[in-house]
Amino acid sequence: MSAKPYVLALDQGTTSSRALLFDAQGRLCRVAQRAFAQHFPQPGWVEHEAEDIWATQLATAREAMEGIDPAEVAAIGLTNQRETVVLWERASGRALTRAVVWQDRRTAAHCQALRDAGHEPELRARTGLTLDPYFSATKVAAWLRERPDWRARAEAGELAVGTVDSWLLWRLTEGRVHATDSTNASRTLLMNLHTGAWDEELLRLFDVPAALLPRIEPSCADFGHTTLLGGRIALRGVAGDQQAALFGQGCNRPGQAKNTYGTGCFLLMHTGSQALASQHGLLSTRAAQVDAQAQYALEGSVFMGGAIVQWLRDGLGLVRHSDEIEPLARSVPDSGGVVLVPAFTGLGAPHWRPEARGALLGLTRGSTRAHIARAALEAIALQCADLLDAMLRDAAPAGLALQDLRVDGGACANGLLMQVQADLLGVPVLRPAMRERTALGAAALAAHGAGLWRGEVPWGGAESDERFRPQASASDLAPLRTAWAQALQRVM
Ligand SMILES: Nc1ncnc2c1ncn2[C@@H]1O[C@H](COP(=O)(O)OP(=O)(O)O)[C@@H](O)[C@H]1O
Numbered sequence: 120m121s122a123k124p125y126v127l128a129l130d131q132g133t134t135s136s137r138a139l140l141f142d143a144q145g146r147l148c149r150v151a152q153r154a155f156a157q158h159f160p161q162p163g164w165v166e167h168e169a170e171d172i173w174a175t176q177l178a179t180a181r182e183a184m185e186g187i188d189p190a191e192v193a194a195i196g197l198t199n200q201r202e203t204v205v206l207w208e209r210a211s212g213r214a215l216t217r218a219v220v221w222q223d224r225r226t227a228a229h230c231q232a233l234r235d236a237g238h239e240p241e242l243r244a245r246t247g248l249t250l251d252p253y254f255s256a257t258k259v260a261a262w263l264r265e266r267p268d269w270r271a272r273a274e275a276g277e278l279a280v281g282t283v284d285s286w287l288l289w290r291l292t293e294g295r296v297h298a299t300d301s302t303n304a305s306r307t308l309l310m311n312l313h314t315g316a317w318d319e320e321l322l323r324l325f326d327v328p329a330a331l332l333p334r335i336e337p338s339c340a341d342f343g344h345t346t347l348l349g350g351r352i353a354l355r356g357v358a359g360d361q362q363a364a365l366f367g368q369g370c371n372r373p374g375q376a377k378n379t380y381g382t383g384c385f386l387l388m389h390t391g392s393q394a395l396a397s398q399h400g401l402l403s404t405r406a407a408q409v410d411a412q413a414q415y416a417l418e419g420s421v422f423m424g425g426a427i428v429q430w431l432r433d434g435l436g437l438v439r440h441s442d443e444i445e446p447l448a449r450s451v452p453d454s455g456g457v458v459l460v461p462a463f464t465g466l467g468a469p470h471w472r473p474e475a476r477g478a479l480l481g482l483t484r485g486s487t488r489a490h491i492a493r494a495a496l497e498a499i500a501l502q503c504a505d506l507l508d509a510m511l512r513d514a515a516p517a518g519l520a521l522q523d524l525r526v527d528g529g530a531c532a533n534g535l536l537m538q539v540q541a542d543l544l545g546v547p548v549l550r551p552a553m554r555e556r557t558a559l560g561a562a563a564l565a566a567h568g569a570g571l572w573r574g575e576v577p578w579g580g581a582e583s584d585e586r587f588r589p590q591a592s593a594s595d596l597a598p599l600r601t602a603w604a605q606a607l608q609r610v611m
């Protein structure tokens with residue numbers, strides 16, 4: 120065992136900050152969590168107070184460290200909600216305005232103007248992303264366009280911009296480090312996916328001064344140290360949360376994939392040292408990088424995952440608790456022809472139809488709440504199956520195929536959902552007993568950076584790890600897939 124038996128993971132999410140302490144064997148010892156306020160100043164806008172992000176993250180780190188000697192912590196790993204940006208003053212370390220969150224849609228018109236001007240193919244080739252308000256660049260551009268005084272100060276080098284990892288590194292190191300990692304930088308629309316550096320053409324296109332930006336490091340690197348947790352602790356790992364989960368699920372070889380079933384679903388497939396350009400509406404992005412060799416992934420996400428279950432519970436009152444949905448859906452053998460298309464906020468990848476709206480189809484006098492519950496779980500799995508189909512079409516020319524799908528996130532607790540997912544994909548779905556894969560990934564990156572835990576994160580090990588094997592044949596599933604495809608056409 121190492122002389123330093125712990126690794127601390129800081130997981131800064133969209134609705135809460137968490138700190139998780141792991142021991143030298145990668146076992147979870149402690150979890151601390153604090154939620155913070157969401158601000159919706161106008162329709163489509165979503166903001167966070169940068170001070171709330173910092174204060175909740177520091178408080179959870181201190182809570183997780185209670186009674187632990189900092190000298191016993193080998194390193195800290197940081198993982199974060201991606202794309203969200205913070206703008207601060209270097210001298211005081213104070214944010215100038217609220218952070219603009221990844222969900223914020225205020226820059227839709229700017230994106231449309233750039234698309235109309237024909238920039239999308241070039242942007243896609245350089246960044247692997249689409250032109251969408253989701254990503255950071257247009258959010259930064261909006262600040263500088265609206266505030267000429269901020270632009271002047273930005274150009275003079277007085278201000279700093281960063282995704283949430285950068286902001287937390289700055290605060291943790293008390294202004295000594297302005298850095299980010301390549302996974303986070305790959306979500307900004309400003310980094311060249313292939314070189315891993317800020318792209319001068321893109322900085323010009325979005326009119327963002329280079330003086331604002333952090334330096335880009337691999338995910339395992341020397342990110343300085345903090346003395347704010349009672350002693351000096353090294354910061355050695357940083358990655359965006361979906362890439363940290365991919366790493367924490369042990370997916371670091373081409374063709375390995377994970378799906379996180381949270382509010383939305385985030386599906387990532389590792390593609391090794393090659394960036395695959397998606398022809399089917401997915402994103403090409405950086406995967407966690409432990410050495411000089413860049414790593415890549417394909418990514419697809421859907422907006423409504425576990426949120427469908429929230430809607431059945433809070434919107435329709437169909438169940439009182441999320442975990443009642445599974446027994447209710449199991450009480451019928453199938454959905455009885457009912458199909459739910461959860462396009463409540465449009466359809467994301469691979470369809471990208473923001474104007475589409477949800478539908479509940481195929482109702483008869485015999486339809487019950489159980490049929491609707493079943494259709495809801497099928498809708499989560501069907502959307503992810505569509506993402507995976509697109510992914511496999513993109514990956515096939517590179518010779519990549521899927522062996523299994525590793526899962527995490529709150530809604531993966533639903534065994535029926537996992538079984539339907541395995542049936543639709545035709546490969547086993549692996550559900551680990553230890554579901555904190557995002558934090559484990561961050562901890563593993565930090566441990567790797569500190570010279571511990573060399574090599575990959577083992578996927579399993581616990582007796583209660585589960586494997587859902589496909590039980591239905593393609594012909595059994597054909598009616599479901601046909602009904603789904605027809606329903607999708609109706610809402611589009
Ligand atoms: N047993 C269940 N079956 C289906 N969905 C569930 C179940 N339990 C929780 N969920 C869903 O999981 C989501 C919460 O997962 P979580 O990973 O905490 O999400 P996030 O990180 O996006 O907040 C909620 O949308 C909730 O409806």
Ligand SMILES: O=P(O)(O)OC[C@H](O)CO
Pocket residue numbers: 131132133134199200201202221359360361381
């Ligand atoms: O904070 P989460 O877990 O909702 O993750 C947010 C994603 O990183 C957004 O791209």
